[in-house]
Amino acid sequence: MAIASFNGFGPGSQPGEEDGGELQYMEMPNSMATFAAPILPEKEEVVRLDAALAVLEAVAGSLAGHHANAENAVHDLSGLDGANLDLVNQVLGEGEVSIICGADLQAQESVLAGVWRVRRTGADGRLARDVIEVGPFPSNVLARAFAGCRNALALPSAYPAGVFNAPPLLSEICDHIPLVGPGVEPHVINLSLLPHTEEDLVFLDDLLGRGHVAILSRGYGNCRVTTTGTRDVWWVRFYNSTDAVILNTIEVTALPEVVRAAPEDVADSRQRLLEILGAYR
Template identity: 50%
Template sequence: MTAETIIPGLVGPGTQPENEDGATLDYMEMPRDMVTFHQPLAPEPEDTLGMEEAKALLNQMADDLANYKIDSSALTYSLNSLAPKDLGLINQIMGEGEVSIVCGTRYQAQESVLAGVWRVVEITGKDNQISDNIEVAAYPDSIFNETFKTAAETIELDSTFPEGVRNAPPVLSEIKDKVANYRAGQPCHAINLTLLPQTDEDIAYLAEKLGVGTTIILSRGYGNCRVSSTMTKNVWWVQYFNSQDATILNSIEIVDLPDVVRAAQEDILDSAERLSEIMEVYK
């Protein structure tokens, strides 16, 4: 089994240093396109007659956003009982933002064009929808609470290793130590694999020992970033790709949630202002 089989993109151009000792770095082209905010094309007021429930929900959300603190529990707004036309207005105003999340077979989430405002759908079986909610938060609580629910608390280190594995064992020892001492809210500890001389066998061995987790997050804010949970608690793979889809950064982060997928307080305040501006036309 190769590293590419376990977690796509872990090996290939840009994932390893040019020289065996890692002393010389050949930086690849950085992403050229950045996703920026575009005001959604909201319908004319006369086209929203009969959509009072959706407008009331959006106005309430705008007020709540203005007072929301990023370290608070998520604010949840159920869309389950909305009529199709009301739901259509919600869809049009929310749009699709930079971050998409899949958590196992149960949850799918999409950040809206308003940072910190998430659409979270819970499903069971084959596309059988259980719930459809909007969550206001740095990151959806429902997915955060699910991600490491069955993850291991530590890593079992081996005394012998597969052929070709050279530099993974000390990396695993470092991860084991950091996981044991990590406490929620502490700063991230990052291990930049791009700067280390790692063989394909090293990467495959790391992936096998850490396990493949339940959550995959794609962020398209500046270029492309893929964040994957592992089956070891608070351990994430974080990969950045350039405009040619070559890996420019491949790292392991020990943290409760990588910063790249977390909305900030200023994002929430900006979203409150933008949503208020959008809804002003309907008052």
């Protein structure tokens, strides 16, 4: 499951500075399939693929048992041979959300919302772990999202020339970081509706820092989400069909809603998977 890469801001999406410098953002996943019903083999073609069907039945069971406070269920695929793995790949397909976490961890939501394919590679680049995870978002990605990041921002005593609106925004961010927790709504700062200079954006980007996670979500149009180097602070950007930014926000939250599988979607995924498996019973 290769995921290509692109820049978080497309060329020309922000005006260059007078000295020729440009805002540079971490590489993002490039493209992914939008939803399409999987093309599945006929019943007689899977008669010897009991291992794959058993895994998929177990995934259906995890979907049935999932609830808001449940830990993600993990189903290891390392024991499957090529033919069984091919069937799992066909059933899962590729859905709306792609994730890169550091150099060794990738996740792809399947066509079944809340069912994720999570792969980790070793230092040699070879596949080290291949699992299906059932839950709102891959747990390993979330656990590593802010690993090594600062827990708070130290506000500077002076600001560079051209920085006007960044200082109050930074104070607002600092005020909300300690509040993040279960049941707390995300705090969203809509930069698209606020006056700001190019210097404000550069300063915010430099001070917040760069994180480990890059996400592409097509569930609500073309949305690209990245972690910063500051705990629980995310950049969330929406793009139009010409790759121009139409909404630029900073979210202070444990996980932006746009990349989280909703409970009703998880329930719908169980029904769809049961319908698929019903054809093979």
